[in-house]
Amino acid sequence: MHILQQKILQLASQVDIAKIGLRKLGNQIGEAHPQKVKHHLEQLIKNGYLYEDKKTKAIKATKPSILKTSAFFNLPILGSANCGPADIFADQNIEGYLKISPSVINRKNCDGLFIIKAVGDSMNKAKDLKSGPIDNGDYVVIDSKKRNPQNGDYVLSIIEDTANLKRFYLDKVNKQIVLVSESSLNIPPIYIHADDFKNYMVNGLIEKVIKQPKI
Numbered sequence: 001m002h003i004l005q006q007k008i009l010q011l012a013s014q015v016d017i018a019k020i021g022l023r024k025l026g027n028q029i030g031e032a033h034p035q036k037v038k039h040h041l042e043q044l045i046k047n048g049y050l051y052e053d054k055k056t057k058a059i060k061a062t063k064p065s066i067l068k069t070s071a072f073f074n075l076p077i078l079g080s081a082n083c084g085p086a087d088i089f090a091d092q093n094i095e096g097y098l099k100i101s102p103s104v105i106n107r108k109n110c111d112g113l114f115i116i117k118a119v120g121d122s123m124n125k126a127k128d129l130k131s132g133p134i135d136n137g138d139y140v141v142i143d144s145k146k147r148n149p150q151n152g153d154y155v156l157s158i159i160e161d162t163a164n165l166k167r168f169y170l171d172k173v174n175k176q177i178v179l180v181s182e183s184s185l186n187i188p189p190i191y192i193h194a195d196d197f198k199n200y201m202v203n204g205l206i207e208k209v210i211k212q213p214k215i
Helices: 003-012 022-029 034-046 194-199
Strands: 050-052 059-061 073-082 096-100 113-119 139-143 154-159 162-171 176-180 190-193 200-210
Touching: 003 022, 003 034, 003 050, 003 059, 022 034, 034 050, 073 139, 113 162, 113 200, 162 200, 190 194, 194 200
Parallel strands: 073 113, 073 162
Antiparallel strands: 050 059, 073 096, 113 139, 139 200, 154 162, 154 200, 162 176, 176 190
């Protein structure tokens, strides 16, 4: 689930968010664009996490007993991430859903998980990822609850509003983060000095790679 949707749900468990208004709600969850707030509200209602009372127009968190149930996970696809230079915009709008069996990712719940579609070949030699390296067009499962990577972890990171998939290393001696490609191509690392950490964030750790079928 997208981090903004998580914030909306947390707020909806306390108040009727219909009374807040989109702009004020956006201020409380850290999103300046009302249309994006509206989009995430609509997705939460569509997927059964929020319900709207047709008579009173109140919007509140759905009671656990009436949540939709399914034997499969529907993971939101939040766009694409470049496996090479960071030049694809990190669009937060949901492009669709990937229906997968829980056994595919060996998880009993999908809290915090979402999908990014990989573009590029600079992680096509990533040797330590579950289910193999990342090829162009693969679906990559991201765990948004894991945002404190250790050296050698594979991450989805955002640099100045662009998304990329890399291997993370913290160079304490030189006070910098190094994002490394593992590729058959000659792609240099990305270096981020401590003074510029404000322009960088980890959006989650790579949980698994779902390979495109070879037909």
